[in-house]
Structures are given as structure tokens and as C-alpha cells.
Amino acid sequence: MLHTILLIAFIIACLGLIVLVLLQSGKSAGLSIGGGETFFSKKKGLNEKLGAWTKYVAAAFMVLALLLTVF
Numbered sequence: 001m002l003h004t005i006l007l008i009a010f011i012i013a014c015l016g017l018i019v020l021v022l023l024q025s026g027k028s029a030g031l032s033i034g035g036g037e038t039f040f041s042k043k044k045g046l047n048e049k050l051g052a053w054t055k056y057v058a059a060a061f062m063v064l065a066l067l068l069t070v071f
């Protein structure tokens with residue numbers, strides 16, 4: 001039963017990680033001569049929020065992978 005729950009959570013984390021990575025724009029997307037206003041902006045944009053969520057989902061993915069290996 002525990003293995004099934006961990007496996008379902010692992011699959012959800014896998015799909016979530018794929019979606020979050022694909023939604024982010026490339027690092028060179030915002031580089032231009034007039035790109036300074038986005039660099040010095042205090043307001044968080046969508047890419048910063050997606051980057052933060054990617055870190056959390058990636059950490060959950062790694063923990064779930066280790067737990068599935070142990071169990």
C-alpha cells in the first residue's frame with residue numbers, strides 16, 4: 001500500500017517537473033540592450049516563480065526516488 005502511494009506521488013512529481021521545466025523560458029530570452037529594467041526589477045516575474053517551484057518539485061522528486069529505492 002505504501003509503495004503504491006509513493007509510486008503515484010513519484011509519477012505526479014515526474015510530470016510536474018517536466019511541465020515546470022518546459023514552461024520556463026531560456027536564459028538568453030531576456031538578454032538585450034534594453035533588458036536592464038527586468039534585471040533591476042523588484043517584482044517577481046513568472047520565470048522566478050517557476051524557478052522556485054522547480055526547486056521544490058525537484059527536491060520532492062529526489063526524496064521520493066530515494067524512498068522508492070529503500071522500500
